[in-house]
């Protein structure tokens with residue numbers, strides 16, 4: 001049972017049930033579109049009049065629209081309802097150590113245009129660069145459609161209230177406010193979030209219509225670093241200090257290589273893309289040398305993965321070591337949270353057939369129960385741009401999310 005927080009709550013008013021019904025109806029349309037009013041009345045077990053009233057409200061708000069009529073067996077042609085996503089735009093931005101990606105999408109996360117550039121860590125140069133690129137994207141592809149906001153994801157912890165980046169070790173950012181200058185530069189609302197949390201939100205809110213929405217899972221991102229978004233009972237777990245789920249910085253060994261976080265032997269120093277590429281190049285991993293070495297080596301994680309897929313032994317071996325450590329790390333997550341599934345996103349998932357047996361063997365060897373050993377580990381391919389979908393979800397998901405009561 002959830003305890004009511006008496007310091008932060010929305011008092012139930014005579015309008016509250018109406019708000020709840022609006023959210024239920026909107027989510028039913030999202031899951032079953034196209035759907036008729038009659039079908040909505042049947043699914044919600046309420047009268048047609050109430051459904052007509054609620055849909056009129058959502059159409060007036062711009063959340064729903066009426067599409068084509070369809071033939072029905074009894075000759076009446078009901079007007080079908082859809083969630084209005086196609087003409088509402090979002091700019092999603094994924095800032096990583098290696099590159100920054102910008103994607104213009106609609107509210108469902110469908111890509112309209114994308115571009116990428118080398119990440120600029122200095123905010124004074126980064127904000128004007130983003131401003132120019134976002135304006136150009138909207139001028140070229142936005143047409144008359146309205147951009148409703150910017151969803152920006154970073155590899156690090158973010159304060160849920162202020163949007164301030166508390167610590168992004170990969171970027172060397174501590175207590176950095178990118179939200180305010182970007183909002184001022186573009187005149188659009190900017191939502192900033194930790195990348196794996198944003199990926200988890202996209203998993204919940206931008207999934208295929210009709211697909212089962214997971215409510216207890218962990219989303220692990222394998223990128224320049226390792227992050228995790230933890231979802232329990234359909235809510236992201238942030239902890240008291242917005243730093244819950246930092247499994248990338250759980251130490252696997254007490255005296256392993258130095259990590260950017262200041263610790264040693266973290267999961268991240270064995271399994272990040274930087275670590276995998278270093279291993280492939282036959283170099284010892286160290287955060288300082290990796291950051292200097294990788295751009296000059298010209299070898300990317302995508303190349304290591306494609307060489308492994310082509311059967312190159314050195315690339316296969318490099319990925320196998322990553323898989324072993326990743327299995328150990330996922331086993332920590334299973335023991336701590338016992339989630340219904342773990343989603344793994346990142347470039348290495350393109351070689352999932354090679355990685356999975358090793359990851360599963362590591363988990364099985366360390367599992368405390370048979371059921372824990374069988375926890376589903378689900379890859380999400382990098383080609384689906386999960387982090388950019390996460391950025392989109394930051395803007396569009398609040399449309400569908402349940403009203404807040406406690």
Ligand SMILES: [Zn+2]
Pocket residue numbers: 248249250259260261262263264266268
């Ligand atoms: Zn660390």
